[in-house]
Amino acid sequence: MTVRRILAIAALALASSGAMAQAAAPAVDVNLARNLAATCANCHGTNGQVRGTDVKGLAGVPAANIVSLMAAYKAGSIPNTTIMHQIAKGYTDDQIKLIAEYFAAQKPAAGR
Numbered sequence: 001m002t003v004r005r006i007l008a009i010a011a012l013a014l015a016s017s018g019a020m021a022q023a024a025a026p027a028v029d030v031n032l033a034r035n036l037a038a039t040c041a042n043c044h045g046t047n048g049q050v051r052g053t054d055v056k057g058l059a060g061v062p063a064a065n066i067v068s069l070m071a072a073y074k075a076g077s078i079p080n081t082t083i084m085h086q087i088a089k090g091y092t093d094d095q096i097k098l099i100a101e102y103f104a105a106q107k108p109a110a111g112r
Contacts, residue, residue: 033102036095039087040103048103059106066100 029035037048040058044050048058058066072078073088091099 033098036091037099037102040099047106049106049109057108058103060108061103063097063100063104066103067096070096070100 037058038046040048043055044058048061050057069078070088070091071093073081073084076085078085088096
């Protein structure tokens with residue numbers, strides 16, 4: 001085998017291993033934040049646009065505020081909650097950040 005042929009085979013092997021590594025990388029779900037936030041719609045309205053006055057809307061609330069509240073719910077430091085302490089415990093910190101950023105980016109309904 002010639003040196004040129006060995007180099008060509010090595011180059012092909014390297015190129016294909018890079019493609020395989022790239023193909024094996026986990027897919028990024030571009031809708032993950034929206035999908036996670038959709039679980040809040042039952043109480044807080046679609047896209048955080050709440051109807052009524054019993055529950056606070058989340059659209060336009062700064063992400064840091066949502067993250068802080070969710071952390072407090074997770075820790076059990078907010079008394080007299082109905083279900084938020086249980087819901088908050090079901091999310092990772094990264095998921096809570098995604099949800100918070102999603103709602104912060106939504107425009108609140110007029111008059112809210």
